[in-house]
Amino acid sequence: MARRRCVAQPKITRVTLATLPTPLEAGGKLPSGANLWIKRDDLTGLGVGGNKARKLEFLCGEALDNNATCLITVGAAQSNHCRMTAAAGARLNLPTHLVLSGVKPKQLEGNQLLSSMFGAQLHHTGLDASDWSNLELARAELTTDLTKSGHRPHSIPIGGSTGVGALGYATAFDEIISQCNTQNFVVDSIVFTTSSGGTHAGLIAGLIRTRANNPQKVLPKVIGIGVAKGVALNPSSVAELANETLTLLGETVRANQDDVLIDANYMGGDYAVPTQAAADATIWAAHRGAWVLDPVYSAKGFSGLLGRDAKGEFSADSNVIFIHTGGLPSLFISH
Ligand SMILES: Cc1ncc(COP(=O)(O)O)c(C=O)c1O
Structure with a gap:
């Protein structure tokens, strides 16, 4: 708990x-x-x-205050921030969605492997890692979709930098x-x-x-x-x-x-x-x-x-x- x-x-x-x-x-x-x-x-x-653990202590505090039912965040294919958000989601029992650059690899490795082990759902966008604005758009779209289907997502920008x-x-x-x-x-x-x-x-x-x-x-x-x-x-x-x-x-x-x-x-x-x-x-x-x-x-x-x-x-x-x-x-x- x-x-x-x-x-x-x-x-x-x-x-x-x-x-x-x-x-x-x-x-x-x-x-x-x-x-x-x-x-x-x-x-x-x-x-x-x-x-990112230090940032997530406050970002997840905000999520719990907002009675969020899931977490969403975004990052490069090998984002450490995404992996750590997945870990926070596991600890707090909050389903976690990760919007990632690149395409789905044949075999998950590194941060993606760990994120998936922590139970996160990976959304591969096919976008370039440096295309921050379109990655953020993809996060916004997923946030809207999940909200429309009755969830209360806590949606965290790239790197948890708020x-x-x-x-x-x-x-x-x-x-x-x-x-x-x-x-x-x-x-x-x-x-x-x-x-x-x-x-x-x-x-x-x-x-x-x-x-x-x-x-x-x-x-x-x-x-x-x-x-x-x-x-x-x-x-x-x-x-x-x-x-x-x-x-x-x-x-x-x-x-x-x-x-x-x-x-x-x-x-x-x-x-x-x-x-x-x-x-x-x-x-x-x-x-x-x-x-x-x-x-x-x-x-x-x-x-x-x-x-x-x-x-x-x-x-x-x-x-x-x-x-x-x-x-x-x-x-x-x-x-
Ligand atoms: C290992 C590592 N170091 C440094 C940073 C940079 O931190 P920030 O995004 O807060 O500038 C990151 C961000 O993803 C990271 O994963």
């Missing part, structure tokens, strides 16, 4: 889906001499883990700062992979809220490494999302687009197109700490951290946290 609790504002319901706090591991020295730390959000637990979903990373920001305090260091930079922008927006909301409440506190630079063209070109939409989250938290302070740093130099050709830097970062992380990165998200994000380190961004003895956002299942697919 789902445990529900209220956070910050009486209106916000959160269901327990993730195993929190996730570990913050020391990762030794970067080539610059900066200290590397790995925030293990690949270990959030839900349906083999990843960043103001409500981003609450998961506003609270993660607090969790990180509290772990830094316990481990006796001040974090200078937080680096992570950004795609649909909700993780980024939540962290920015957390940062802005902390800054407003503690103006003297030294706070980290928040650096998103963009792996999809949509968000990489769009700091203003991330700031907008952060502001929705701040409103939900009852805050009056606001983010603006200058607060949002997205580095799109490590994306390569496009979403999911492999890069040599990501392949090298995967080996670096595996040898250094047995951290397992995936080629679509976390390896590109980590290649951005190593690349910015090589360019002299981080000074010796500064503290840099990489949020490992997960993505493990797509390592196990044949091409």
Whole structure:
């Protein structure tokens, strides 16, 4: 049975889906001499883990508040967000529908295999993974169809990136700062992979809220490494999302687009197109700490951290946290 609790504002319901706090591991020295730390959000637990568990705690809280009878979401063929939504649906006993790019494969693999094991219904659209607007249209159509046939769907946009979903990373920001305090260091930079922008927006909301409440506190630079063209070109939409989250938290302070740093130099050709830097970062992380990165998200994000380190961004003895956002299942697919 789902445990529900209220956070910050009486209106916000959160269901327990993730195993929190996730570990913050020391990762030794970067080539610059900066200290590397790995925030293990690949270990959030839900349906083999990843960043979406934090968002889903709030998105599913919203679904239960709305008396939803099923969940719908949308993503790329190997979407981690879809797989984790399927896992949340299984935990909460809510039938789950996934609108996916691509055609139905002969054999399900990776995230699709897991989603199907969790009991989700997969709707293959034949669309390209980068065709976000038509994928969203397909989600809207399915939502209408299911509503007409008497269901009450809770329909979640790509990546779970709404103001409500981003609450998961506003609270993660607090969790990180509290772990830094316990481990006796001040974090200078937080680096992570950004795609649909909700993780980024939540962290920015957390940062802005902390800054407003503690103006003297030294706070980290928040650096998103963009792996999809949509968000990489769009700091203003991330700031907008952060502001929705701040409103939900009852805050009056606001983010603006200058607060949002997205580095799109490590994306390569496009979403999911492999890069040599990501392949090298995967080996670096595996040898250094047995951290397992995936080629679509976390390896590109980590290649951005190593690349910015090589360019002299981080000074010796500064503290840099990489949020490992997960993505493990797509390592196990044949091409
Ligand atoms: C493993 C992984 N890392 C990072 C991200 C990016 O998170 P967001 O969509 O919140 O930007 C995703 C999104 O699907 C993901 O699956």
